[in-house]
Amino acid sequence: MKRTLAIILTVLLALPLLSCGKKQPDAPQDANAPQNAGTAGPAGTETAMPAGAADTSYNPETDADNRFTTANCTLIETDDGFYLANCECPYLLFYDYALEEMIPVCSRPECEHVIDNNYAIDNRSCDAWLSASRNPSLYNGKLYYVYDYGEQNPNTGGATLGCKLFRMNPDGTGKEFVKNLFPPGYGAPQWFILHRGNIYGFSHESRVQDADVICTSSVVVLPLEGDETTFKTICEVNGSSAGGMRFIGDYCYFLLTYWEGDYSVNWDTGEEFDERVFGGKIGRWDSKTDELEILYDNLLPEGEYYLNLWAEPDGSIYVIGSQGLMKLEDGELKVIQSFDDSEKKYHASYISDGVVIAHTAPSDFKDPYGSMDVWICRFDGSTVFKGELPMEWYYNCPEFKGIDGNPDFPGWMMAVGDETGIWVMFDVTWWRVPSENLPSAEFLVRFDFTDGGVQTKLYGTFFNMLVPQD
Numbered sequence: 001m002k003r004t005l006a007i008i009l010t011v012l013l014a015l016p017l018l019s020c021g022k023k024q025p026d027a028p029q030d031a032n033a034p035q036n037a038g039t040a041g042p043a044g045t046e047t048a049m050p051a052g053a054a055d056t057s058y059n060p061e062t063d064a065d066n067r068f069t070t071a072n073c074t075l076i077e078t079d080d081g082f083y084l085a086n087c088e089c090p091y092l093l094f095y096d097y098a099l100e101e102m103i104p105v106c107s108r109p110e111c112e113h114v115i116d117n118n119y120a121i122d123n124r125s126c127d128a129w130l131s132a133s134r135n136p137s138l139y140n141g142k143l144y145y146v147y148d149y150g151e152q153n154p155n156t157g158g159a160t161l162g163c164k165l166f167r168m169n170p171d172g173t174g175k176e177f178v179k180n181l182f183p184p185g186y187g188a189p190q191w192f193i194l195h196r197g198n199i200y201g202f203s204h205e206s207r208v209q210d211a212d213v214i215c216t217s218s219v220v221v222l223p224l225e226g227d228e229t230t231f232k233t234i235c236e237v238n239g240s241s242a243g244g245m246r247f248i249g250d251y252c253y254f255l256l257t258y259w260e261g262d263y264s265v266n267w268d269t270g271e272e273f274d275e276r277v278f279g280g281k282i283g284r285w286d287s288k289t290d291e292l293e294i295l296y297d298n299l300l301p302e303g304e305y306y307l308n309l310w311a312e313p314d315g316s317i318y319v320i321g322s323q324g325l326m327k328l329e330d331g332e333l334k335v336i337q338s339f340d341d342s343e344k345k346y347h348a349s350y351i352s353d354g355v356v357i358a359h360t361a362p363s364d365f366k367d368p369y370g371s372m373d374v375w376i377c378r379f380d381g382s383t384v385f386k387g388e389l390p391m392e393w394y395y396n397c398p399e400f401k402g403i404d405g406n407p408d409f410p411g412w413m414m415a416v417g418d419e420t421g422i423w424v425m426f427d428v429t430w431w432r433v434p435s436e437n438l439p440s441a442e443f444l445v446r447f448d449f450t451d452g453g454v455q456t457k458l459y460g461t462f463f464n465m466l467v468p469q470d
Contacts (some may be wrong), residue, residue, distance in 0.1 A: 012271045039374070054286065056249035056313045063142050063247065064195040067352050067416040070202075070244030072306055075416075076138045080415040083138070085145075086425065086442055088413075089119045089462050090131040092145070092172070101154075104128035105143075105172040118462035127172035137194040139224075142167045146181065146192040153182045155230060160186055162229075165199070171304045180229045181222060189220055189231065191258075195247045197224050199286060201231060202245065217241030234285045235292060243280070246311040252285045252380040253311040255319065260299060280306040282317060282328065296328055310351045312381075318356075318379055320348045325356045325377065337381040346375050354379055359389070362409050364392045370409040376422070376449070384419045385449045393445060393458045394426070413442065421448035 048092065065178045076083040083105065084093045091114060092105040104113040106127035113128060116123045123129055136145035144167045152158035162182035166173040181199065182190055189201025201220045209329060216238055220231035236257060242254035261276035282296040295317065300306070306321040317328040318336075326333040339346040339358045350357040356377055361368030371391065376384040394410060411424035417423055426443040442462045448455040 017135075040042045049110060054250060055288075056247075056251070058313075059196075062194075062196050064137070064193050065312070066246045069193050069246055069413045070191060071416055072134065073414040074135065074137075075423060076136075081137075081141075082443065084460065085107070085130075085132060085134070085136060086444075086462060088135055088427070088440075088442060088464065090122060091119065091126070091128040092130050092132070092136065092143075093128065093460070094381075095459055105170075107173050115239055117463060118223070119462050127168075127175070134190060135192045137192075139194045140168070141170070143170055144178070144194055150182075151180050155182055155184055156186055160188075160430055163189070163192075178224075182230045183220065184230055184233060187216070187245065193247070194224065195244065195252070195285060196250065198222065198225055198243075199231075200245055200247075200252060202243070203231070204241070215239050217243075217256055217258070218258065219245060219283075220254070220288075221252070221285075235281070235283050235294075237281055242307060242393065244308050246309065248311050248313050248315075250288045250289060251311070253309065253317065254283050254285070254308060255309040256281045256283075257306050267312060277302065278305050280321075282309060282319070296331060296333065298333075306315075307349065307353050312379075316379075318351060320351045320356055324348045324358075325351075325379070325381070327379070336379070337377050339377075341375075344373055346373070349412065350415040352416045352422070355417065355419055355422075357415045357417070357422060359412070372409075376419070378419060385454065387454075389447070390454050390456045393456050397443075397458060397461065407441075410443065417447075419449070 027253060065076075072087045074083075074085040076106045077153030080098065081094055081096045083210055084095060084102070087095075093102050094105050097103050104111075104126060106113055111122060111126050113126050115123050121129075128370040130145050132145035132149060136143050144165065147164045147166060150162040151163045154162045162180050165178040165181055167178055181189070181192075183201075183203055183205070185205050189203040191200075191202045191220045193200045199222045201222075203218050203220050204217045204439070205218070206214070206237040216236050218236035219234040221234055222228060222231045234252070235254065237256045237258040238309065239258045242257045245252055245254045247253070257278065257280050259276040260279055262273070263276050265271070266273070277299045279295060279299040280296065284293045284295055286293075303417055304322045306319055308320055310318045312318075319326045319328065319333055323335050324338040325336045327336055328334075334444035337342070337348075337356065339348055344360050346358040347358055348356055348358040356379075358375040358377075360373045362372060372389045373387060374389045375386045378384060391410075412424060412430050413427040424445050424447065427440065428443065429440045443458060444460040444462075445461060446457045448457075
């Protein structure tokens, strides 16, 4: 782990960026240039946009990668490798394709980086230590990241802390403070996303009002440049929410879920009174005109739920939830693929670039030799792959065999991709009796779908081991 990025410093500073399969143009694009001239078509052609039409083009220098806008991990792809930011690992890493090695993004050869290969021990003197969960972003040639512990928030009278925005060179050098980031209330924004001059966040807030706990969830935004430091609320719902954001040109699409109805507990008897029903709100915010359009807002039958959404450049919106894959048409959600199977129960858990990823759950997660099936389908409902997910990489890796105790079956922390293949970050816990302070590990795996089946490659293993107590 003492190898550094110094050997590829010169290359990194000039790397073309790849995102969603689109390669960076030879000449840098001016982020301030008009963006409504046209959108890229097949084989490099350009499709003219009508006068006054909203911009739905894609600029790899400034636009968010929708595959990772709601993921617990982030991959930033380049020609020579990719950056990896994992929400359970405080270090920014770079996988070098030539070296076939995951390297901390640190330019100092003398740095120890990850101490004893244990990602649970913070080495804050390392350039790669960012503690920037669910970010950073490569934006106009700089890596931007958000540090969670900032200055006292003036919007809460200093009762809570804001965050701090930093940027640095692609090799980890030249770190500099950009600005403070403060939520408008007690909420803590998550999934900081940079897109076309704005920082977006997904925020949850809990506060006491008239002896009741009030929860709200919201989509918030703040300009990247300038002196403004307080996020503006785009849309808010009552309750703790799931959902997320996707970006098409100047548009921010979002899904906010909520509960409606009364819930109470009889503290004498322990009896619960739950009359809540689940609902979802889909909106589109125009960053140029500051206009918000609510495209869908509805309650669901008992037991149904929504998880996430995806937006396409033509304005099509897809949603996954308890009913499977759905498409928004004329204000209603139409089921395209239910993932019903006579023998197995599939859960549609992830939606990505043109595909939905459903999988089964092992009957016993404590069984290290369980199995899991996946069902990958396109947005038209056609199947890309359906079958058992190869797990030999897990059972055969040295880490699995070399650590005392029995590891759990891997849980899914992240899954993104397209019809060619998916990236999955697995989370594993090793149990030891009687200790409850459990070591854990994350495994980054790529599954490619081919005519001959599934090709598998393990790209990295990241351990958070027990830290000895003094």
